[in-house]
Amino acid sequence: MKKIIYILSVVLLYLSCSSNNEDEGLTPVVEETPNPIELEIPQLFRDNILAPVIPTDNPLTEEGVALGKRLFFDNILSEDETISCASCHAPSSAFTNNTSTSAGVNGVLGNRNSMPLFNLAWNYGERFAWDGKELSLERQALEPIENPVEMNSDLEIVVQRLQNHPDYPELFDAAFKTDIITEELIAKAIAQFERTLISANSKFDRYSLGQANLTAQELNGLDVFLREDKGDCFHCHGNPNNPLWTNNEFHNNGLDATFTDLGLGGVTGDPNDNGRFRTPSLRNLAFTAPYMHDGRFEALEEVIDFYSEGLQNSPTIDPLMKNVAQGGVQLSPQDKADLKAFLLTLSDTSFINNPAFQN
Amino acid sequence: MKTKIFTQIILLSLIILSCSDDDTSSNLSQATTTLSFSHNWNGTTVTNADFNTIQFTNQNGEILSIERLRYVISDVTFTTTSNEVLDLDNYNLIDVTNGTNLNLDLGTQIPPGNYSNVSFTFGFDNDDNSQNYLDLNSASFNVPEMLGGGYHYMQMDGKYIDNNNQEANYNYHAIRAVDNPGPNPTFPQDTFFTVNLGPVSISGDTILNIEMNIAEWFRNPNTWDLNQLNTVLMPNSSAQIMMFENGQNVFSLGSVSE
Numbered sequence: 313m314k315k316i317i318y319i320l321s322v323v324l325l326y327l328s329c330s331s332n333n334e335d336e337g338l339t340p341v342v343e344e345t346p347n348p349i350e351l352e353i354p355q356l357f358r359d360n361i362l363a364p365v366i367p368t369d370n371p372l373t374e375e376g377v378a379l380g381k382r383l384f385f386d387n388i389l390s391e392d393e394t395i396s397c398a399s400c401h402a403p404s405s406a407f408t409n410n411t412s413t414s415a416g417v418n419g420v421l422g423n424r425n426s427m428p429l430f431n432l433a434w435n436y437g438e439r440f441a442w443d444g445k446e447l448s449l450e451r452q453a454l455e456p457i458e459n460p461v462e463m464n465s466d467l468e469i470v471v472q473r474l475q476n477h478p479d480y481p482e483l484f485d486a487a488f489k490t491d492i493i494t495e496e497l498i499a500k501a502i503a504q505f506e507r508t509l510i511s512a513n514s515k516f517d518r519y520s521l522g523q524a525n526l527t528a529q530e531l532n533g534l535d536v537f538l539r540e541d542k543g544d545c546f547h548c549h550g551n552p553n554n555p556l557w558t559n560n561e562f563h564n565n566g567l568d569a570t571f572t573d574l575g576l577g578g579v580t581g582d583p584n585d586n587g588r589f590r591t592p593s594l595r596n597l598a599f600t601a602p603y604m605h606d607g608r609f610e611a612l613e614e615v616i617d618f619y620s621e622g623l624q625n626s627p628t629i630d631p632l633m634k635n636v637a638q639g640g641v642q643l644s645p646q647d648k649a650d651l652k653a654f655l656l657t658l659s660d661t662s663f664i665n666n667p668a669f670q671n
Numbered sequence: 672m673k674t675k676i677f678t679q680i681i682l683l684s685l686i687i688l689s690c691s692d693d694d695t696s697s698n699l700s701q702a703t704t705t706l707s708f709s710h711n712w713n714g715t716t717v718t719n720a721d722f723n724t725i726q727f728t729n730q731n732g733e734i735l736s737i738e739r740l741r742y743v744i745s746d747v748t749f750t751t752t753s754n755e756v757l758d759l760d761n762y763n764l765i766d767v768t769n770g771t772n773l774n775l776d777l778g779t780q781i782p783p784g785n786y787s788n789v790s791f792t793f794g795f796d797n798d799d800n801s802q803n804y805l806d807l808n809s810a811s812f813n814v815p816e817m818l819g820g821g822y823h824y825m826q827m828d829g830k831y832i833d834n835n836n837q838e839a840n841y842n843y844h845a846i847r848a849v850d851n852p853g854p855n856p857t858f859p860q861d862t863f864f865t866v867n868l869g870p871v872s873i874s875g876d877t878i879l880n881i882e883m884n885i886a887e888w889f890r891n892p893n894t895w896d897l898n899q900l901n902t903v904l905m906p907n908s909s910a911q912i913m914m915f916e917n918g919q920n921v922f923s924l925g926s927v928s929e
Contacts, residue, residue: 361809436809538815539852540842540905551813553803559811584723628723631738631828631840634902
């Protein structure tokens with residue numbers, strides 16, 4: 313009896329405090345694979361905006377990011393193995409490309425401009441794509457693979473291809489502790505890589521950190537950007553305290569009087585959302601032409617002219633668009649030039665040349 | 672022998688109890704308090720489901736819609752009957768458009784008892800407005816530096832039917848009133864204000880329903896003419912002071928439920 317009680321005591325003592333085992337060093341140390349890594353959050357982001365969104369079921373690991381990168385640049389994901397994610401999201405173009413819309417595997421053009429990819433982990437609402445149809449980065453990562461005007465693949469076939477590949481089963485095993493490849497793991501790996509695409513080293517970033525100076529023209533351009541009686545760009549595109557330079561929300565910015573592409577409205581079915589598209593970041597504009605969801609503007613000057621004189625009224629135009637009846641904010645030629653000069657200070661050359669992001 | 676077994680049983684019981692979660696028992700006697708913000712137009716409930724339709728008539732006779740409404744309240748205080756002030760030094764961005772933060776959970780910070788007044792600040796006082804709030808930056812709620820920096824107090828956007836019977840946009844944005852926009856702006860008067868809700872009694876878990884009558888922003892004491900004051904109101908200090916004046920009777924305490 314005595315013995316049983318003592319044994320019970322020891323067992324209960326262990327179990328009752330087991331939730332604290334790790335803190336107390338009671339769990340044997342096992343070398344972790346895959347190796348967890350943390351996003352290197354830029355100081356400007358750390359000081360000014362909320363932490364990035366990293367799903368608890370898809371933490372970043374060295375092996376996961378490496379696998380995601382390999383998948384991102386591999387043609388194996390497309391139906392005829394001729395294009396990869398990078399075909400439309402090239403590092404040299406801040407992970408977009410330089411055509412209005414992009415040709416898929418069959419040469420058929422889509423109807424949307426390829427979105428640049430950076431700072432995606434800071435999209436707090438987690439609605440991705442121009443129309444917000446993908447509700448997480450993981451879901452977004454799979455969509456182009458199956459999209460008929462993009463990679464046009466059958467995901468089951470892609471999984472089979474990867475499973476039969478000489479390298480991939482081992483890479484998945486290293487990243488996810490299983491060599492059984494699934495759609496979900498493909499998405500997780502690509503999303504992990506995409507979350508590492510951080511751009512925070514533009515001239516303006518360095519100016520914000522006290523490490524660079526802006527010219528008088530660039531400073532006046534910032535003034536135009538921020539003034540409600542001039543550009544009033546900041547309500548949607550952020551400000552020096554929000555270094556994302558987007559609110560990641562959806563607006564009808566007055567491109568069209570009638571819509572051939574409903575944007576968010578096509579996703580939600582709410583007519584009030586018709587013509588609304590996600591605000592793109594103004595970072596890296598120097599590398600991301602053409603502009604707008606359909607790539608209709610070849611040059612930055614055209615974009616500025618549009619906001620100044622080219623607005624089209626429609627029932628869902630955002631109330632933040634001013635002077636719609638007059639076509640827009642009516643900037644002077646000098647203010648337009650200065651605004652462009654400021655916008656170009658948001659270009660981050662070190663991002664597009666980052667060796668970690670090249671094939 | 673019996674004593675030994677008894678001791679061992681006591682020991683076992685202590686072991687079992689010693690590591691159990693014990694956080695809940697100490698708070699059992701405390702009540703939780705929640706501020707719940709609701710919105711109406713002269714008594715008719717307004718939620719984001721009512722947005723985007725031109726349907727509200729203001730005091731000046733203009734018909735308007737609301738497409739975006741979000742605002743900050745801060746520094747919730749509870750004043751006891753012996754005039755002790757419990758200042759929570761908090762803030763909350765109420766986003767009616769997205770239906771978020773409509774309830775501000777104060778947890779068990781408010782001890783049960785009778786309070787002579789509950790108050791909050793609409794917007795931020797000047798000291799709080801000069802702080803750096805990561806969540807508000809992330810929500811792009813900032814005011815540009817040349818307008819004094821800090822944050823919007825409120826952003827209400829929509830459309831109205833103008834004098835030409837056309838739809839036009841308005842941006843009713845409340846901020847700290849500012850003159851001389853630029854590197855050295857000046858501030859003619861404070862435009863944040865304290866909202867006093869009056870006495871409340873907290874005896875159990877309590878929800879204070881705080882109501883905003885949106886129509887008041889356009890009514891009293893200044894009848895708001897949207898044909899004159901529609902956009903670019905942030906650098907317009909006179910407009911900001913009118914918003915401040917009209918805001919005084921916007922909020923009221925509705926029901927208190929337990």
